[in-house]
Amino acid sequence: GAVVSQHPSRVICKSGTSVKIECRSLDFQATTMFWYRQFPKQSLMLMATSNEGSKATYEQGVEKDKFLINHASLTLSTLTVTSAHPEDSSFYICSAREGGATNNSPLHFGNGTRLTVT
């Protein structure tokens, strides 16, 4: 079945540094990928929609200069948390849909990245 690989699974960084998270669709092409952030009480917040070959679409309240998204190919999207601060510590999850522009296809999720900023 469709697999989305996310790397790294866990990262600890110092305040002020930048961290890059990769999301790959392993056996299908994804023109669109979605980045979510999960808060401690489980809720998932959509951060942005990553579009291959064009600019990402950010949700209201998400700083595009802080959370840089690059969708360089049909199988890879990256999220870079720039100048990270402790409040950016969270669980980040990427997802992609196999099958294109139909609402019947489920989203496949990566295993998430636990970011801790010290």
Next chain:
Amino acid sequence: GNSVTQMEGPVTLSEEAFLTINCTYTATGYPSLFWYVQYPGEGLQLLLKATKADDKGSNKGFEATYRKETTSFHLEKGSVQVSDSAVYFCALNPTGNTPLVFGKGTRLSVIA
């Protein structure tokens, strides 16, 4: 707008008990409906789905029926196991290649 409401947890059950996690939705048009499961420290895995009214999705003993008349998609399992302990998310996809709209998740703990 589109939204999903699911019962708040945590839900704690004994092994072999019957499980119901309620989910209702609001959507325009004809959304597809999904249940996802998240085990500790992991991402979300698709559990089951239904794409039109009266469809029943089922997997691993879990099932849910797409009820358009009550705008519901309740998750059920007849006999839960300790290994079912996880967070369960109800979600809908309104149209096309759009992000899912999630409920807030329900944590299930099954004790032996």
